[in-house]
Amino acid sequence: xxxxxxxxxxxxxxxxxxxxxxxxxxxxxxxxxxxxxxxxxxxxxxxxxxxxxxxxxxxxxxxxxxxxxxxxxxxxxxxxxxxxxxxxxxxxxxxxxxxxxxxxxxxxxxxxxxxxxxxxxxxxxxxxxxxxxxxxxxxxxxxxxxxxxxxxxxxxxxxxxxxxxxxxxxxxxxxxxxxx
Amino acid sequence: xxxxxxxxxxxxxxxxxxxxxxxxxxxxxxxxxxxxxxxxxxxxxxxxxxxxxxxxxxxxxxxxxxxxxxxxxxxxxxxxxxxxxxxxxxxxxxxxxxxxxxxxxxxxxxxxxxxxxxxxxxxxxxxxxxxxxxxxxxxxxxxxxxxxxxxxxxxxxxxxxxxxxxxxxxxxxxxxxxxx
DNA sequence: CCACACATGTAAAACGTTACATGATTCG
DNA sequence: CGAATCATGTAACGTTTTACATGTGTGG
Numbered sequence: 001x002x003x004x005x006x007x008x009x010x011x012x013x014x015x016x017x018x019x020x021x022x023x024x025x026x027x028x029x030x031x032x033x034x035x036x037x038x039x040x041x042x043x044x045x046x047x048x049x050x051x052x053x054x055x056x057x058x059x060x061x062x063x064x065x066x067x068x069x070x071x072x073x074x075x076x077x078x079x080x081x082x083x084x085x086x087x088x089x090x091x092x093x094x095x096x097x098x099x100x101x102x103x104x105x106x107x108x109x110x111x112x113x114x115x116x117x118x119x120x121x122x123x124x125x126x127x128x129x130x131x132x133x134x135x136x137x138x139x140x141x142x143x144x145x146x147x148x149x150x151x152x153x154x155x156x157x158x159x160x161x162x163x164x165x166x167x168x169x170x171x172x173x174x175x176x177x178x179x180x
Numbered sequence: 181x182x183x184x185x186x187x188x189x190x191x192x193x194x195x196x197x198x199x200x201x202x203x204x205x206x207x208x209x210x211x212x213x214x215x216x217x218x219x220x221x222x223x224x225x226x227x228x229x230x231x232x233x234x235x236x237x238x239x240x241x242x243x244x245x246x247x248x249x250x251x252x253x254x255x256x257x258x259x260x261x262x263x264x265x266x267x268x269x270x271x272x273x274x275x276x277x278x279x280x281x282x283x284x285x286x287x288x289x290x291x292x293x294x295x296x297x298x299x300x301x302x303x304x305x306x307x308x309x310x311x312x313x314x315x316x317x318x319x320x321x322x323x324x325x326x327x328x329x330x331x332x333x334x335x336x337x338x339x340x341x342x343x344x345x346x347x348x349x350x351x352x353x354x355x356x357x358x359x360x
Numbered sequence: 361c362c363a364c365a366c367a368t369g370t371a372a373a374a375c376g377t378t379a380c381a382t383g384a385t386t387c388g
Numbered sequence: 389c390g391a392a393t394c395a396t397g398t399a400a401c402g403t404t405t406t407a408c409a410t411g412t413g414t415g416g
Contacts, residue, residue, distance in 0.1 A: 001375095002273070006278045009278060012282065012285045017394095017395075018395080019393095019395050032272055032278065033277070034271040034273060036376080037396085038376090038378090038398090039376070041398095042398095045397095060394090062384085062385065062386090063384075063393095063394060064383075064395045064396080065396095066396085067396085079282065079286060080286035080287070082286075083283065083285065083290065084286055084287050086294055087275045087276065089298065089301050091214040092211065092213065092214055093182070093213055093214060094213065095182050098186045098189060098212065098213055099263055099267070100336075101189055101209075101212070102188070102189035102192070102259065105188075105260060105263065106259060106260035106262075107260065117266060143354075144358045145358070148355075148358055149281050149282075149283045152280055152354060153281045156274070159343050159346065159347050163339050163342070166339065175328075175332075178323075178325070183403090197367075198367080199365095202367095217368085218405080218406090219404070219405090221369060221370095222369090240367095242414085243365095243367080243412075243413070244367045244411075245368095246368090247367090
């Protein structure tokens with residue numbers, strides 16, 4: 001049910017259509033909660049039934065009509081309730097770790113290449129996060145409220161990518177040393 | 181299908197029953213791939229059908245019989261094939277980030293408490309990992325092959341927990357400063 | 361005698377991914 | 389004229405989670 005709450009947060013920040021939400025889940029929100037448009041439309045349907053959101057059909061000029069969703073009073077109450085509730089730490093599932101642990105049962109060279117490939121991905125993602133940080137939060141000291149919270153989540157992304165990058169480097173160095 | 185490969189890796193390290201695998205997924209393997217006993221029994225069934233593992237029933241003294249699984253030749257080949265194949269980076273889904281980003285729409289104090297709770301969890305897990313590191317890998321420089329790979333996966337866990345811990349501290353400090 | 365470890369499963373519900381499906385407008 | 393963007397969905401399939409289900413032996 002977490003997707004529903006991620007949608008509530010996003011709609012609280014700004015009301016929007018399913019399509020607009022899908023765009024947001026491709027970028028900002030998507031950096032910490034990914035969802036496809038199919039999931040989003042399905043969830044919105046459910047959330048209308050639960051009366052967590054209301055839906056207004058808006059006719060547009062030279063574009064298809066869209067349905068603008070906004071958080072209802074009971075949706076806001078439900079979000080507040082969920083925010084105060086403890087959550088379990090997520091189950092760990094790291095496919096790359098499985099490959100590293102099993103490397104000896106296959107071609108270790110190929111596994112090392114895979115690690116290098118992941119390294120590049122983390123490097124790119126880190127560059128994106130850092131660009132957002134510089135552009136949107138040039139003076140983090142003065143932030144408060146919603147902006148501070150957005151910044152802190154971005155900081156989590158930066159820290160995670162930095163950590164993954166350093167780990168990939170450690171693996172690559174150790175595997176190279178082992179090979180020689 | 182990744183669970184199947186995690187099981188193949190574990191059975192390559194040592195043959196065992198479904199129950200024993202479930203225990204391993206509660207600790208060592210579980211630190212980077214979690215799975216319940218229901219999932220494991222279902223996967224083993226499928227893997228027998230695919231002929232990736234063979235199964236011997238072993239009668240035990242004063243204990244229920246058990247089925248010992250071991251990787252077959254075709255299972256070993258399948259694992260080697262999968263190891264060389266690239267995988268997509270996993271979809272990000274961080275519930276705590278959703279709560280932080282949405283904190284302003286509820287009781288920020290309660291969200292901060294939740295962050296503190298997670299911080300304790302990461303701290304405990306880090307202590308466990310560090311204990312394993314000291315006990316099992318006192319001289320990491322000399323490691324090679326399977327042991328090196330196990331060590332590198334453990335290093336990933338340590339780095340992740342350290343990173344999460346530092347992030348939680350950053351959040352708590354910033355939220356405290358914002359409140360005052 | 362009760363709880364815990366050993367040992368193996370089934371079934372239903374929730375959730376996620378992939379494929380299919382449609383149709384308008386804008387930009388090169 | 390074809391590709392991209394806007395806009396919304398359905399259906400099938402696979403995986404994961406949660407609950408249910410059963411039975412033996414050991415130690416306190």
